[in-house]
Amino acid sequence: MHNLTTSQLRTLVEAVGGLKDWPQATTDPRINHAIDCIVADEGEEPEYDEQLYAKEIEVCKGRGEFDQTS
Numbered sequence: 489m490h491n492l493t494t495s496q497l498r499t500l501v502e503a504v505g506g507l508k509d510w511p512q513a514t515t516d517p518r519i520n521h522a523i524d525c526i527v528a529d530e531g532e533e534p535e536y537d538e539q540l541y542a543k544e545i546e547v548c549k550g551r552g553e554f555d556q557t558s
Contacts (some may be wrong), residue, residue: 492522493533494525494526494528494532494533494534497522497525497526498525498526501526507526507527510527511523511526511527513544513545513548513553515545515549515554517536517538517541517542517545518536520541520544520545521534521536521541
């Protein structure tokens with residue numbers, strides 16, 4: 489798998505017609521980081537901190553934001 493820059497992720501989103509709705513968090517820390525890169529302010533490059541993203545996922549699970557199959 490290739491690592492994409494924030495700029496490349498934004499270009500990808502534009503190529504597929506943009507974001508139709510605000511992206512939802514997933515149970516995959518890498519996907520959540522990619523979402524943060526896409527929605528970040530121009531020039532901002534969010535850092536990947538797997539522990540932080542894992543903690544965020546656990547909080548979302550505790551709130552019932554994911555179905556039981558996630």
